[in-house]
Amino acid sequence: MALNETHASPKALGKFHHFLKEHHCRLTPERDLVLCKALEWNKHFSIDELCQALNESGTMVSRATVYNTVELLCEAQILRRIHVDLRRVRYERLEKTNFIHLVCNECGKIKEVRDNDLNAHMNARSFTAFHSSYFTICVYGICNTCARKKKKSHK
Amino acid sequence: MALNETHASPKALGKFHHFLKEHHCRLTPERDLVLCKALEWNKHFSIDELCQALNESGTMVSRATVYNTVELLCEAQILRRIHVDLRRVRYERLEKTNFIHLVCNECGKIKEVRDNDLNAHMNARSFTAFHSSYFTICVYGICNTCARKKKKSHK
DNA sequence: TTTCTTGCAAACGATTTGCACTTTG
């Protein structure tokens, strides 16, 4: 069940700090800022969106640091990376329910759909010689809006 | 059942030609060359690998044309694009059985695993207001080789 | 003959890197 704990859940912050200590990394204000801002999203976001949001809230964190920190957050299993398409890598909270991502090949919009059976199946599944930490499912196709538009313009 | 019809299956070539005509695109030798070379793969490949293979077989096709043609082949439902990670977009024959891609976050290697139940489930599933044409499933984690290495070096 | 393709090279844009400066432990 995806709880809507907006803003820095102390749980995630603690987890991150623990991860950093364990890996002999330093606790810096920038890292906390990035984490907190990232957790405000209830949907997937891009590095660029995260940077903009940080700028807008007046907290200055350089782009390079954001990249660096988001990478760490992925390793710490707090965020998950989704590769939707060529130029849009996106991130989301790992604790969120795992949705199916419906990607429209025309307009690029992403819709999220839940599939409990599928989740159960994937979570139960194990692989030989491989330790899985998370998975992503993307379905590519065309959304109704674009399909309608295409039909109209085509003939 | 993934048949191993190496080299240009005339079926795919015909399909491509039909697609091109339907979309008022021209039939060019370059497009055929790219298609044929792409079909030689039984695994996923990158644009770069495709270009290299074309060069090695002495057939000169410019990189831009390869990009262009592969795009067309995706639209024609002959190839499928897989977004495994940040810098590696890969392609594979669409007619191939849909495998689960196990991606190692350490070494980047991709292993393919079949899951018939999952395939059946996904193929049977339909989505509201969305017409799906294909899907990809990626599981991220760490392969045994890397896990072993990590354990050794860490402590 | 007209329009689409090709090939080249330049442009692009997200990500990475090098380096001097700052901060944490």
Next chain:
DNA sequence: CAAAGTGCAAATCGTTTGCAAGAAA
């Protein structure tokens, strides 16, 4: 104080684009 992290700007690299020349229709 030493080592790690930060910010900036430059470098990188896969992909895209503009345009002149060439080839389908």
